[in-house]
Amino acid sequence: MNETLRRTWPAVLTAVVASLYVWIGLTAHGWDRILGLAGGPVVLAALVAAHRSLPGAMALLAVGALPLAVTTWWSIATPVLAVLVLLLGWFAIRNLSRPRRDTASVTTSEPRP
DSSP states (O other): OOHHHHHHHHHHHHHHHHHHHHHHHHHOOTHHHHHHHHHHHHHHHHHHHTTTOHHHHHHHHHHHHHHHHHHTTTOSHHHHHHHHHHHHHHHHHHHHHSOOOOOTTOOOSSOOO
16 A cells, blocks of 8 residues: 555545535434534545644544434434544544655665666
């Protein structure tokens, strides 16, 4: 697995689960609709904020994931999605906040043909 793929797959999976949050928001009613429609974009904002602030990104991730799971605790889907968002988002934010390794500066002992 190359470096780019290793760094981005958790972010892609987190974005997919965030879109499921929006989908739940579209089908829900009342507060669940508001929390679902707002939670997905907040989770995506956490991925964007990971480049600038690790604590801020983690806070956005929790604010985006937990309210819908708490208000729909009786369901099995939303708490499981919240756990997925928190786990995948944690890995994604951790990978995105790390500085990239510069692979172009690595020299090999043999010249390329």
